[in-house]
Amino acid sequence: MQQAKAVLKAQRLWGENFVFDNVSLGWSTDLLMPIGESRTAFVDQDGHTAEKPNQVEVSMRNAGALDIKKLVNYITTSKSSGVHSSDPEIEDIFKALNAIYRQDLASRFITRPKSTAFFVREPSLSLTLQSTGGVLEALRGAFQTVSYSFGHLSLNVDVVCSALYVPNPSIIDVAKAMAGVSSKQGLNEIGSTPMFRAGCERLVGMFFVVRHLNAVRNTKKMRVQRLSPNGARDTSFEELDRSSGQSAVTTVESYFKRKYDIKLLYPNIPLLVCKDGMFPLELCYTPQGERYKEPLQGQETADFIKRATSPAFVRAQQKMDNVKRFGWHTLSIPASMGLSVSTSMLHVPGRALPAPDLVYGSGTSRGEASGGQWNLRGKQFLKATRFTSWGLMYLAGGARQADDTTLQGFCKSLLNSLGIVGIGIPRGPPAFLRGDPQGDLKEEVTELVRKTGEHFNTKPEMLFFLLHDKAKPQIYKVLKSVCEVEFGIPSQVMIVEKALKDKGQMQYLGNIGLKVNCKLGGMNSKVEEPLFRQTRFMMLGDM
Numbered sequence: 001m002q003q004a005k006a007v008l009k010a011q012r013l014w015g016e017n018f019v020f021d022n023v024s025l026g027w028s029t030d031l032l033m034p035i036g037e038s039r040t041a042f043v044d045q046d047g048h049t050a051e052k053p054n055q056v057e058v059s060m061r062n063a064g065a066l067d068i069k070k071l072v073n074y075i076t077t078s079k080s081s082g083v084h085s086s087d088p089e090i091e092d093i094f095k096a097l098n099a100i101y102r103q104d105l106a107s108r109f110i111t112r113p114k115s116t117a118f119f120v121r122e123p124s125l126s127l128t129l130q131s132t133g134g135v136l137e138a139l140r141g142a143f144q145t146v147s148y149s150f151g152h153l154s155l156n157v158d159v160v161c162s163a164l165y166v167p168n169p170s171i172i173d174v175a176k177a178m179a180g181v182s183s184k185q186g187l188n189e190i191g192s193t194p195m196f197r198a199g200c201e202r203l204v205g206m207f208f209v210v211r212h213l214n215a216v217r218n219t220k221k222m223r224v225q226r227l228s229p230n231g232a233r234d235t236s237f238e239e240l241d242r243s244s245g246q247s248a249v250t251t252v253e254s255y256f257k258r259k260y261d262i263k264l265l266y267p268n269i270p271l272l273v274c275k276d277g278m279f280p281l282e283l284c285y286t287p288q289g290e291r292y293k294e295p296l297q298g299q300e301t302a303d304f305i306k307r308a309t310s311p312a313f314v315r316a317q318q319k320m321d322n323v324k325r326f327g328w329h330t331l332s333i334p335a336s337m338g339l340s341v342s343t344s345m346l347h348v349p350g351r352a353l354p355a356p357d358l359v360y361g362s363g364t365s366r367g368e369a370s371g372g373q374w375n376l377r378g379k380q381f382l383k384a385t386r387f388t389s390w391g392l393m394y395l396a397g398g399a400r401q402a403d404d405t406t407l408q409g410f411c412k413s414l415l416n417s418l419g420i421v422g423i424g425i426p427r428g429p430p431a432f433l434r435g436d437p438q439g440d441l442k443e444e445v446t447e448l449v450r451k452t453g454e455h456f457n458t459k460p461e462m463l464f465f466l467l468h469d470k471a472k473p474q475i476y477k478v479l480k481s482v483c484e485v486e487f488g489i490p491s492q493v494m495i496v497e498k499a500l501k502d503k504g505q506m507q508y509l510g511n512i513g514l515k516v517n518c519k520l521g522g523m524n525s526k527v528e529e530p531l532f533r534q535t536r537f538m539m540l541g542d543m
Contacts, residue, residue: 490519
């Protein structure tokens with residue numbers, strides 16, 4: 001990464017027509033040196049002085065010219081509509097074309113090294129995901145790649161939506177959101193809890209910036225490698241006095257007070273450890289363009305999908321808007337190389353395939369698609385399963401908690417919904433346990449398993465969990481690991497805000513039934529398509 005940044009800093013040495021792929025390859029319309037010869041430069045890095053040298057040596061060798069005639073011949077004679085070629089020279093040309101159309105956009109828009117997706121923060125393109133505590137946003141941008149498609153050299157452009165951290169919030173607020181607690185909740189209450197520590201652990205791998213250093217160093221993105229076991233008050237290191245050459249042991253808390261006159265408000269919470277040192281969470285902030293790398297959960301996913309999905313005609317207009325916004329047809333470097341891009345879409349022939357029928361259980365009609373969807377109403381599963389021993393844990397959280405009467409009514413609704421689709425259901429209520437979302441989940445699940453086994457005098461066949469939406473991302477993985485890895489028992493997590501809500505409850509529980517039947521070894525339906533009987537086939541899908 002340092003080498004790549006150095007090459008970009010040395011841009012003035014190679015000329016304005018030089019293009020770099022951010023890894024190891026570069027191209028230019030100018031002859032920078034004779035073919036086969038090399039050129040070396042020393043590039044000053046941040047903080048370079050005569051007393052403290054900080055330079056990177058960059059060497060470049062001219063490997064020869066690209067054979068554009070071979071590309072033209074490939075395009076005009078190829079019968080394939082694919083983008084791949086076994087010829088390494090053709091592959092090198094496509095690498096160059098992708099780098100050429102990437103470089104200008106990478107300097108103007110939000111992106112990551114080597115990424116082909118670009119974003120711009122505008123009110124019409126960004127949406128804060130409130131279900132994440134306001135620390136994540138859905139940002140819509142453009143994806144691009146140069147390829148050979150349908151007999152044309154094409155710049156493939158599509159709309160892309162990604163979850164990014166909202167720039168500038170304190171890392172403390174991010175850690176709280178990752179822990180599933182309110183940003184208003186004081187760290188003196190939760191700073192020492194296992195849940196807050198778990199939230200902090202999810203920061204490992206993300207980049208952050210600080211604001212207490214000089215202007216140059218404050219812009220540097222640093223990557224979290226791990227968390228310190230202790231806080232600033234109990235974490236010590238050897239500090240070197242440059243004037244005397246002597247070193248002395250000091251705490252991180254004392255160091256920041258003496259060095260920067262900063263009195264830490266939370267000296268007992270973990271520190272972020274990176275190759276540049278240890279930093280208190282309260283002095284760290286999210287940078288611009290930092291992508292969220294974990295899967296979204298629950299309501300987070302629902303909020304994101306609302307932003308990311310749109311009808312085909314809307315998506316087509318979004319693509320045309322991106323053509324104007326990103327301006328591929330106006331880029332100067334491709335123009336200097338004799339390249340131009342049409343602002344019109346490529347039209348290709350296509351056909352709409354008829355939707356296949358879905359076969360359900362006996363006594364119910366075939367499922368016919370309507371608007372690309374199949375309706376389960378009035379259907380029974382093709383192969384429905386049954387279960388007799390089951391347990392339910394309600395992980396209470398927040399001020400509003402469900403009482404026993406509400407939960408008993410929910411259990412009846414759940415069994416009724418499962419029975420409608422053909423699943424054999426138990427006659428009585430489940431073994432029930434109220435759990436603490438901030439407690440020891442492994443012990444609580446173990447207790448539910450024991451209680452269910454005693455209640456039905458047999459091993460549990462299915463365990464259900466009700467939890468509040470904000471707590472799901474932190475708890476879901478633990479529940480799944482304990483139930484299905486340690487005990488080998490299928491489990492189903494349900495969201496209180498959806499499961500106990502009258503409006504939409506039956507549809508929600510119907511979706512739960514689809515999952516439960518599959519987890520117990522059943523088959524919900526099968527596709528009836530004559531084509532599948534005629535020959536061997538492979539089914540591909542996207543969602």
